[in-house]
Amino acid sequence: MGDSFERVWSSADAIPGWTTRDQGRALWDAVLRLRPGATVVEIGSHQGRSTVVLGHAARRVGARVVAIDPFLEGPPFGGQRTRAAFEANMAEQGLDDVVELVVGYSTKVRPTWDRPADLLFIDGKHDYWTYTDDLRWSAFLPGEADVLVHDCFSSIGVTSGTVAKVLPGSRLAYRDRVGSLARFTVTRPTRADRLRLVAELPWFLRNVVLKVLLRLRLRPLARLLGHDSPVDPY
Structure with missing residues (x-):
């Protein structure tokens, strides 16, 4: 059956990033609900913290992960150094045959994309315009497929995009959240x-x-307000 979530998370947790353990578990469970041959699209991979979770879960069910990231230069993105770290982490985890890296802006990749997908995880640029464009990737998903959005309730750009596009829309239904990770x-x-x-x-x-x-x-x-930490919530 492959590695357990706890073992996978111990590896993922060593990679810099913002996905929490509980959110990682939500990603893991979402992938395990897929059928063999399914495709997971991840928008925004950074050094691969969440990708490791998605990749190992995908291996268990016979799925694949397409990771899309432009690897922008400058803080907090890191450019080519971040890409090198991502590729090293995939190799170290033995996920090169499961994870396909697409280097580019999700907004530019989408118009020429011609493959179906079965699960969408959005964790790209958090401004309103990019996020609402990333929601359009859901057009490649079948009915009842999951769309997971990181920082959905802790980013002004993402939350405003959700209120403007999802709340009055007719395509995505809100289900639940784990911290700021929302599931539609x-x-x-x-x-x-x-x-x-x-x-x-x-x-x-x-x-x-x-x-x-x-x-x-x-x-x-x-x-x-119940927040005893110098870092941002969620």
Whole structure:
């Protein structure tokens, strides 16, 4: 059956990145629901922290992962050094035969993409315009497929894009979240689906307030909101 999640996560956790253990487990479980021959599309791979989880889960079910990242130069992206780290991590994990790397902007790759996909994980650039364009990758998915969005409720660009495009839309239904990792499915949302999404917005606003307080170095006020850490929430 291959490696267990705990063993895979011990390797992934050593790779710099922002995916938490619980979010990694959500990615793992989403891939294990796929059938043999399925394709996972990951937008935004960085050094491969989440890709390692996706790749090992894909091997278990006979699926493949397409990792898309432009590897931009400059902080916090790292450019070619980040790409080298990603490729080294895939090789060290023995995932070269499972993970296909596509170097490029997701917004430029999508218009010429002609392959079906079965699971979409969006963790690319977090501005409104890029994220809402990345949502268009869901057109390659079948009905009831999962779309996982990282930082869905902790990024102004991603949350505003979700409110503007997903909430009133007719293609994606909100299911649940693990921290700021949200799960949608490709289906017409019901009124209950939309209300569940709206119910998450106060939590998002709390995250924004905490980020502002941390940048103003007002940690005592942040602690009053239950955040006792110098780093951003989620």
